[in-house]
Amino acid sequence: MRHDIQPNERAYTTKEVAEEVGIATPTVRKYGQMLERYGYEFFKDGDRRIFVKTDVDALIAIRDTDKPLNEITKELVQLQKERLEAPPETEVAAPGTYDNSLQDPNQLKDFMRALASELAAAREMNVQLSNDMAQLKTTVSRLQQDHHVISSGVGNSAQKTQAKLEKLKEQQENQYETLLEQERQRSEMLQQELQNMREEQKKEWQMQNDFNKRLEQTVQHKPQGIFGKLFAMFRE
Template sequence: MVQKQKEMLRGYNEKAIATAGTYNKSLSDPKKTEELLQLLATELAASREMNVQLKQDMDDLKTTVARLQQDHHVISSGVGNFSQKTHTKMDKMIEEQKTQYESLLEQEREKSEALQEELRQMREHQQKEWEAQNAFNQQLEVTVKSSKSPLERLLGLFKK
């Protein structure tokens, strides 16, 4: 637009300052009046063209801003949905870990109880073995003391 105006004004080399009463003189000259009207018409057309372009640019900017707002809304809702899904998945994983931990803890309790029971049974068995051995030793002692000869003592061991 500016380039067009510069081209239109190339023919005018004068740079004069308008003073009071200048227009009255130029209006009396039909040629100058026509030139002035032509210049005003050109300026008006250029202004209208610039206004149309500015209006088009404003409409484009409004459209771009509306798209950006829509994109912002889509992105925001997407981020919100992703955040909610992530939070839900994390809660689910935490609950699964808690359940798994409790299950492992229960298994360890059961194993511990089974081992304690096995140890108790081993102790009972050991106690019975010890009592049997003690009884055998006492019987052997009684037999050895009551026997008269070593041969009788030896045979006494195998009698019972």
């Protein structure tokens, strides 16, 4: 148990230590937890740490060191143990002096004022945290809404794009079918024209053949003359 407090020595709250050392209040708590983890002792009022000058000096040493935090912390814990185990060179407060010092009206008044300030700071921090949480919830809600809007927009855009692609595909298929039907009709027309030409040619050949036969028959029934000789010449 600590017994190194001096008579009428000033007690510091966490906030006052932060202002004295020039570091943030959460940093003071962090350093205090590290020191306690390796065996450092603080004066306590319930769960609250009460800092004295040696504690402030320890925090300044941590602040200004170039060593790793665990190393300097262990050194400070060892120094405190050696200081507490060493025989007192001057009269020091006996165990309970701390409590007696706080019974002094002025000291008690200062201590209560410090606690009130600490409580006010804690309430202010809680209010700030509540406001930050509310703002964070609002931001998250807006982000969720924006995500929903973006997702809906992407979904609608994808549906519209798919509908356009399907419509374009249907138009291309219809156009292909139309071109194919036109080509088929054109092919049928060409085939019909070719068939008509063949029939016409066949008719002309038939007519020519009939004419030749009639001419030959006519010539054969007439007396031989100049036409007969000519016909004979064509036959040869």
